[in-house]
Amino acid sequence: MKWQLNPRLLALPALAALVALVGLRWRQSPEESITVAPSLPPAAFQWHRLPAPAGNATAPTRHPLQPPYPHPYRFLLNQPHKCRERAPFLVLLVATGSEDTGGRNCIRHTWGNESSVPGVSILRLFLLGLHPVFADALGPVLQEENAEHGDLLQQDFLDTYNNLTLKTLMGMEWVSKHCPNATYVMKADRDVFLNLDYLVRRLLLPPKTAFVTGYIYRKTGPLRSKAYKWYVPYEVYPNATYPPYCGGPGYVLSADVASKVYAVAQTLPLINMEDAFVGICLHALGIGVTDSPWGAFSMARIRYEPCRFARAVMVHRYSPQEVLELWPRFQGAKGTCEPSPVQG
Ligand SMILES: *[C@@H]1O[C@H](CO)[C@@H](O)[C@H](O)[C@H]1NC(C)=O
Ligand SMILES: *[C@@H]1O[C@H](CO)[C@@H](O)[C@H](O)[C@H]1NC(C)=O
Ligand SMILES: *[C@@H]1O[C@H](CO)[C@@H](O)[C@H](O)[C@H]1NC(C)=O
Ligand SMILES: *[C@@H]1O[C@H](CO)[C@@H](O)[C@H](O)[C@H]1NC(C)=O
Ligand SMILES: *[C@@H]1O[C@H](CO)[C@@H](O)[C@H](O)[C@H]1NC(C)=O
Numbered sequence: 001m002k003w004q005l006n007p008r009l010l011a012l013p014a015l016a017a018l019v020a021l022v023g024l025r026w027r028q029s030p031e032e033s034i035t036v037a038p039s040l041p042p043a044a045f046q047w048h049r050l051p052a053p054a055g056n057a058t059a060p061t062r063h064p065l066q067p068p069y070p071h072p073y074r075f076l077l078n079q080p081h082k083c084r085e086r087a088p089f090l091v092l093l094v095a096t097g098s099e100d101t102g103g104r105n106c107i108r109h110t111w112g113n114e115s116s117v118p119g120v121s122i123l124r125l126f127l128l129g130l131h132p133v134f135a136d137a138l139g140p141v142l143q144e145e146n147a148e149h150g151d152l153l154q155q156d157f158l159d160t161y162n163n164l165t166l167k168t169l170m171g172m173e174w175v176s177k178h179c180p181n182a183t184y185v186m187k188a189d190r191d192v193f194l195n196l197d198y199l200v201r202r203l204l205l206p207p208k209t210a211f212v213t214g215y216i217y218r219k220t221g222p223l224r225s226k227a228y229k230w231y232v233p234y235e236v237y238p239n240a241t242y243p244p245y246c247g248g249p250g251y252v253l254s255a256d257v258a259s260k261v262y263a264v265a266q267t268l269p270l271i272n273m274e275d276a277f278v279g280i281c282l283h284a285l286g287i288g289v290t291d292s293p294w295g296a297f298s299m300a301r302i303r304y305e306p307c308r309f310a311r312a313v314m315v316h317r318y319s320p321q322e323v324l325e326l327w328p329r330f331q332g333a334k335g336t337c338e339p340s341p342v343q344g
Helices: 007-033 101-109 135-149 161-178 196-204 255-265 274-285 306-310 320-333
Strands: 075-077 090-095 122-130 152-158 184-189 192-194 212-217 245-254 314-316
Touching: 075 135, 090 161, 090 196, 101 122, 101 135, 101 320, 122 161, 135 152, 152 161, 161 184, 161 255, 161 274, 184 192, 184 196, 184 255, 192 245, 196 245, 212 274, 245 255, 245 274, 245 314, 255 274, 306 320
Parallel strands: 090 122, 090 184, 122 152
Antiparallel strands: 075 152, 184 245, 192 314, 212 245
16 A cells, blocks of 8 residues: 555544534424525525434435425415315316416316316316516416416425426325315326316226326336436436336326325435326335326327327327317317226
């Protein structure tokens, strides 16, 4: 060996660990008691320590793509009374950007219409975060939209692609805290065509528990190239594969599962892919996913055909404006393709 190890240097790692431990203690206690002030505009990125295992001072730091969690995000817009008088059969949670009032209006008039399944109670809510640039200007606009429709949920996290997991968890939190007597929860993106009538009659009746369905991905893994929008760094998720999960554009959970996903998410490191993260929660819970009938959830855009769409739950890559255009044709064709096969 060319160099001699100074015994005093050996003490350094232990000292560093002690300092980190003390720092951690110092950080933890105030966080528990202080109600975190809303950060409008949100504070710049800060490294955030994940809770370290007891007695372990080598706590990992948070990668910038890892959504900060758990964190007491505040509801800026909430609907805590919606389930006091009724127990919805299906809570439809639609992820939209806060600036997207136009898209939400199209959805309200088409697949997001709460009366779209006769005799079945549907509750529609939109999931919003804070616009990274225009949050202040959009505040009053959203207040007004919410006063008119009463269907916005918003928390004070930055609404970015890599924070979508926080949006989904906000929806699961809402169901768990304010609507525990719902039967099912569906999470949908804005760029889909949905056929809730078919979903309810073909897949959801009679009511089930411990049920999860959608377009199932199996044995896929994180993309490790920074060039992708779907890049997941090793530090955020080290395994080469994800547990089975449902594609994000549209998936359904029985409401008991939605509450359990929210609960277990408090204990797991988040990843920046919301759909794969729900799969990770299900894996931790030991809850399996159920394959849907072939073609029921189409991740690829398919051309509009009345009888094909009558037997689809979800078709991806339709803008709300396109759906608004084809909706009257879809409604008009209803009945001409039936009877659709009903699950026994
Ligand atoms: C501390 O945590 C690291 C990483 O999680 C682990 O590899 C190590 O064994 C732990 N050390 C102790 C003393 O628990
Ligand atoms: C649903 O649950 C809420 C909260 O627990 C409760 O207040 C409400 O009465 C329930 N509604 C129905 C229709 O059961
Ligand atoms: C929702 O559907 C019902 C029943 O078809 C209809 O009367 C109502 O106008 C629709 N609402 C919207 C916002 O389109
Ligand atoms: C996610 O939201 C948090 C809280 O607003 C913010 O600090 C963080 O920068 C956001 N992350 C990304 C990748 O946008
Ligand atoms: C990651 O891999 C480890 C080791 O094979 C395994 O125990 C764990 O369940 C995996 N986690 C997930 C979320 O698949």
